[in-house]
Amino acid sequence: MANPIIVNGIYKNFGATQALQDISFEVKEAELFGLIGPDGAGKSTLFRILTTLLLADKGNATVNGLDVVKQYKAIRKIAGYMPGRFSLYQDLTVEENLHFFATIFNTTITANYDLIKDIYEQIAPFKKRLAGQLSGGMKQKLALCCALVHKPVVLFLDEPTTGVDPVSRKEFWEMLKGLKGKGIPVLVSTPYMDEAVLCDRVALIQKGALLEIDTPQNIIHRFPQRIWAVRAENMFALLLAIRAFPQTASCYAFGEYLHVTLKAGEADLASLQAYLQQQEHTEMKILPITASIEDCFMALSA
Amino acid sequence: MNPIITRSLTKKFGNFIATNAITFEVLPGEIFGFLGANGAGKTTAMRMLCGLLKPSSGEAFVAGYNVYTQTEKVKKSIGYMSQRFSLYEDLTVKENIRFYGGIYGLSNQQIKDKTAQLLQKLGIEKEAGQLVGALPLGWKQKLSFSVAILHDPAIVFLDEPTGGVDPVTRRQFWDMIYEAANSGVTVFVTTHYMDEAEYCNRVSIMVDGKIEALDTPVALKSHYQADTMNDVFLQLARGK
Amino acid sequence: MHQFLVFVRKEFYHIFRDKRTLLILFGMPVVQIILFGFAITNEIREAKIAVLDQSHDYYSRRLTDKLVASGYLITDQYLQSNNQVETAFKAGEIKMVVVIPAKFGEDFFHQKKVTVQLLADAGDPNTATTLLNYATAIISSYQQELELQNNLPLTINTTVRMRYNPALKSVFLFVPGVMTLILLLVSAMMTSITITREKELGTMEILLVSPLPPAMIIIGKVMPYILLAFVNAVIILSMGVGIFGMPIKGSILLLLLECVLFVLTSLSLGILISTVTNTQQTAMMASMMGLLMPTVLLSGFIFPVESMPEPLQVLSNVMPAKWFIIILKDIMLKGAGLRDIWLQTGILAGMTLFFLGISIRNFKIRLN
Numbered sequence: 024m025a026n027p028i029i030v031n032g033i034y035k036n037f038g039a040t041q042a043l044q045d046i047s048f049e050v051k052e053a054e055l056f057g058l059i060g061p062d063g064a065g066k067s068t069l070f071r072i073l074t075t076l077l078l079a080d081k082g083n084a085t086v087n088g089l090d091v092v093k094q095y096k097a098i099r100k101i102a103g104y105m106p107g108r109f110s111l112y113q114d115l116t117v118e119e120n121l122h123f124f125a126t127i128f129n130t131t132i133t134a135n136y137d138l139i140k141d142i143y144e145q146i147a148p149f150k151k152r153l154a155g156q157l158s159g160g161m162k163q164k165l166a167l168c169c170a171l172v173h174k175p176v177v178l179f180l181d182e183p184t185t186g187v188d189p190v191s192r193k194e195f196w197e198m199l200k201g202l203k204g205k206g207i208p209v210l211v212s213t214p215y216m217d218e219a220v221l222c223d224r225v226a227l228i229q230k231g232a233l234l235e236i237d238t239p240q241n242i243i244h245r246f247p248q249r250i251w252a253v254r255a256e257n258m259f260a261l262l263l264a265i266r267a268f269p270q271t272a273s274c275y276a277f278g279e280y281l282h283v284t285l286k287a288g289e290a291d292l293a294s295l296q297a298y299l300q301q302q303e304h305t306e307m308k309i310l311p312i313t314a315s316i317e318d319c320f321m322a323l324s325a
Numbered sequence: 326m327n328p329i330i331t332r333s334l335t336k337k338f339g340n341f342i343a344t345n346a347i348t349f350e351v352l353p354g355e356i357f358g359f360l361g362a363n364g365a366g367k368t369t370a371m372r373m374l375c376g377l378l379k380p381s382s383g384e385a386f387v388a389g390y391n392v393y394t395q396t397e398k399v400k401k402s403i404g405y406m407s408q409r410f411s412l413y414e415d416l417t418v419k420e421n422i423r424f425y426g427g428i429y430g431l432s433n434q435q436i437k438d439k440t441a442q443l444l445q446k447l448g449i450e451k452e453a454g455q456l457v458g459a460l461p462l463g464w465k466q467k468l469s470f471s472v473a474i475l476h477d478p479a480i481v482f483l484d485e486p487t488g489g490v491d492p493v494t495r496r497q498f499w500d501m502i503y504e505a506a507n508s509g510v511t512v513f514v515t516t517h518y519m520d521e522a523e524y525c526n527r528v529s530i531m532v533d534g535k536i537e538a539l540d541t542p543v544a545l546k547s548h549y550q551a552d553t554m555n556d557v558f559l560q561l562a563r564g565k
Numbered sequence: 566m567h568q569f570l571v572f573v574r575k576e577f578y579h580i581f582r583d584k585r586t587l588l589i590l591f592g593m594p595v596v597q598i599i600l601f602g603f604a605i606t607n608e609i610r611e612a613k614i615a616v617l618d619q620s621h622d623y624y625s626r627r628l629t630d631k632l633v634a635s636g637y638l639i640t641d642q643y644l645q646s647n648n649q650v651e652t653a654f655k656a657g658e659i660k661m662v663v664v665i666p667a668k669f670g671e672d673f674f675h676q677k678k679v680t681v682q683l684l685a686d687a688g689d690p691n692t693a694t695t696l697l698n699y700a701t702a703i704i705s706s707y708q709q710e711l712e713l714q715n716n717l718p719l720t721i722n723t724t725v726r727m728r729y730n731p732a733l734k735s736v737f738l739f740v741p742g743v744m745t746l747i748l749l750l751v752s753a754m755m756t757s758i759t760i761t762r763e764k765e766l767g768t769m770e771i772l773l774v775s776p777l778p779p780a781m782i783i784i785g786k787v788m789p790y791i792l793l794a795f796v797n798a799v800i801i802l803s804m805g806v807g808i809f810g811m812p813i814k815g816s817i818l819l820l821l822l823e824c825v826l827f828v829l830t831s832l833s834l835g836i837l838i839s840t841v842t843n844t845q846q847t848a849m850m851a852s853m854m855g856l857l858m859p860t861v862l863l864s865g866f867i868f869p870v871e872s873m874p875e876p877l878q879v880l881s882n883v884m885p886a887k888w889f890i891i892i893l894k895d896i897m898l899k900g901a902g903l904r905d906i907w908l909q910t911g912i913l914a915g916m917t918l919f920f921l922g923i924s925i926r927n928f929k930i931r932l933n
Contacts, residue, residue: 060491061462061489061490061491061492061494062462062488062489062490062491063461063462063489064491158362158363158364159363159364160362160363185488185489186363186485186488186517187363187517188361188362188363188365188517188562189362189517189519189555189558189559189562190362190558190559190562190563191362191363193559214488214489214490215518216492217520229491258503258524259503259504259506259507262500262503275492275493275496276496276499276500276524277520278519278520278523278524278553278554279523279542279543279554317492320491320492321492321493324491324492324493325493
């Protein structure tokens with residue numbers, strides 16, 4: 024049996040802008056595959072090509088062995104899709120939305136209830152409420168239920184956590200983990216780099232081109248340089264100082280630390296320390312750390 | 326007088342209390358992070374401070390002006406940028422700058438000088454005649470921030486300014502925020518990226534219309550015995 | 566089938582939960598009919614006219630009296646010679662001059678034929694046309710009166726136009742017009758908006774990715790509007806009959822069937838608009854500028870087609886509304902049957918098929 028999603032050399036242009044260039048990857052059985060990249064990287068375009076809504080200029084793709092162009096009708100019966108924007112009917116209740124989407128996929132809520140049970144129970148107390156009056160996190164859960172209600176063979180989730188607060192994001196990813204147990208392959212996209220580690224494998228995408236495809240651990244492993252976290256009381260002064268240091272390769276703010284790489288790696292560390300100690304930075308700390316996916320993304324896209 | 330002062334600021338929509346008696350002050354030149362879950366009341370609070378929404382009760386002063394009675398003066402002393410709306414896509418870079426300079430009452434000479442300065446600082450002199458819609462997203466964000474502080478406001482409000490922006494641009498954007506704060510502008514910012522909360526001097530976290538925590542990131546983390554601001558946020562917003 | 570019914574039910578939820586749409590749907594017909602029926606009427610009362618009676622006999626005086634007795638006209642001046650006509654108009658008060666030739670009565674009975682000249686101030690063409698219509702109608706009724714008395718085929722030369730609206734009630738002309746306008750609005754504008762709304766919301770993406778055939782999506786979306794438009798047609802007809810005493814001389818069944826046909830024509834236009842627009846705003850603009858404006862201006866609803874310049878008269882033929890207004894007037898006022906209006910019916914049916922054909926060709930199974 025071929026892999027559930029196979030993307031092979033996809034190109035897509037919109038007028039003069041190249042939305043996708045030579046995109047190829049495969050999603051395996053029961054895999055949670057993340058497409059990680061900022062807005063405008065081409066994530067939604069790729070999703071639309073795979074869900075048969077757009078035609079690629081070049082290349083081909085199959086979903087569950089079905090060609091996205093020739094066999095689009097068959098794909099529409101088996102795919103679950105959650106588009107990027109919140110796309111449920113705001114003026115229908117939670118229950119009515121779910122019932123509607125179950126019916127148009129020729130099924131009922133009860134037929135596949137075991138699949139959506141865990142998620143639906145969280146929103147069930149609000150089932151008489153209009154979807155438009157739900158909080159952002161609740162809306163996403165409802166949208167996921169609607170995409171799952173017909174027991175899709177493949178699930179496409181386009182930026183399900185964008186604009187959602189960290190609490191709801193965390194809960195959403197916990198639900199995706201729960202789904203893995205049911206054996207459904209999931210292709211999910213996100214602009215939040217920290218969510219990459221929650222996927223089995225990821226593809227990093229920037230400006231329509233793939234930077235890397237692998238497990239998050241392998242990508243981090245391959246990060247070529249030593250990296251240090253540096254902090255002090257006045258972070259802005261520290262940032263300017265390190266950027267001015269001639270041996271600095273890169274210096275970016277990361278939460279409460281600055282992440283710093285040096286041109287000669289370990290060999291330059293002592294001189295950096297000496298350089299910073301001359302200046303009046305208080306409460307300064309320098310720690311060696313392992314890179315995050317975001318470090319890798321920045322290094323790869325530079 | 327501090328640039329933002331609120332005392333028991335409250336906004337009700339019918340029976341629903343969107344913002345429930347919040348009291349806080351923002352210090353001059355501070356980067357103040359205003360966090361909260363979706364629907365916690367951030368947007369409502371921010372709109373009241375910008376003079377766009379009349380509070381139900383309580384007091385608020387922005388740049389020393391009363392948000393009930395001096396909304397015009399409040400609006401003149403603040404800059405505002407949001408992820409959703411900032412610049413006109415169908416105007417060129419120069420036309421956008423001209424327009425915003427114009428509505429904030431800058432003279433032609435001032436606009437001319439500021440435009441030259443700004444284009445040079447962002448390194449986009451060549452693109453000055455291009456439509457904003459044709460610029461990459463990252464440039465647009467930086468440009469709209471520069472435009473928001475074009476009239477040298479005392480305070481700038483940033484509503485999720487970095488949503489969906491690539492990691493490098495996000496950091497360059499924060500460099501600009503630091504720089505503005507360093508030059509004395511008070512920055513009031515909302516974000517969903519918890520790492521960005523760490524860049525703020527002080528952070529407030531809203532839960533269900535109330536401010537549940539307000540302190541420096543370091544103090545918050547030690548108080549909640551958490552490693553990151555993300556954990557602090559999860560504890561507060563989940564533990565309701 | 567179950568899928569389809571659920572879809573239609575969803576559409577009804579959308580309609581009934583949106584108070585503003587409901588208000589437009591059912592408030593507008595009522596307001597429009599009342600506005601047009603009572604307020605914006607092109608009826609003219611007590612317009613000042615001048616009479617140049619060159620005959621001064623019994624019959625010419627009776628004609629003058631008749632004109633005034635109608636209540637629509639007031640004889641403001643009696644002119645003595647042709648030279649005074651110009652001055653009378655220039656003074657501005659006079660809207661029309663009736664010129665009765667010398668030997669009016671004598672010619673009428675001996676030559677059985679006489680010409681009355683009507684001069685109107687065409688600076689205001691609408692008023693002028695109305696006044697001319699009034700005057701001709703009055704003169705022709707005077708002629709009929711004389712005919713009966715004398716039992717002779719006599720002619721006063723003027724064209725008779727208002728034959729089917731003897732009371733000169735403008736509301737009889739407006740009810741069919743308003744009805745046409747509202748059916749067009751509800752069917753074409755509302756459907757194009759409701760379809761583009763799904764595109765805007767992003768739900769169209771999910772619907773397209775579902776196993777629903779695209780045709781079913783469209784039919785499911787327009788179905789409720791057929792029903793609503795029909796209800797509207799019935800409301801307008803009952804108001805016309807009940808409040809304004811409008812007759813329905815022909816078959817009511819035929820009338821209602823013609824309404825359904827026109828609703829289908831408008832729906833097919835709405836679908837066509839929705840296939841070429843992506844936002845509710847452009848759909849609305851397209852319906853307003855592309856359908857409503859030309860309909861109001863060219864269908865003969867407000868401005869009579871006959872008085873338009875040639876090119877516009879030709880153009881008015883492509884307005885479905887023109888044909889529907891003719892059908893309505895013929896059935897209601899003349900009591901026409903299908904035999905009399907088969908041509909117009911055929912044209913509407915043809916247009917519907919044509920628009921649907923293009924829509925099907927244009928409809929996309931994908932996003933662009």
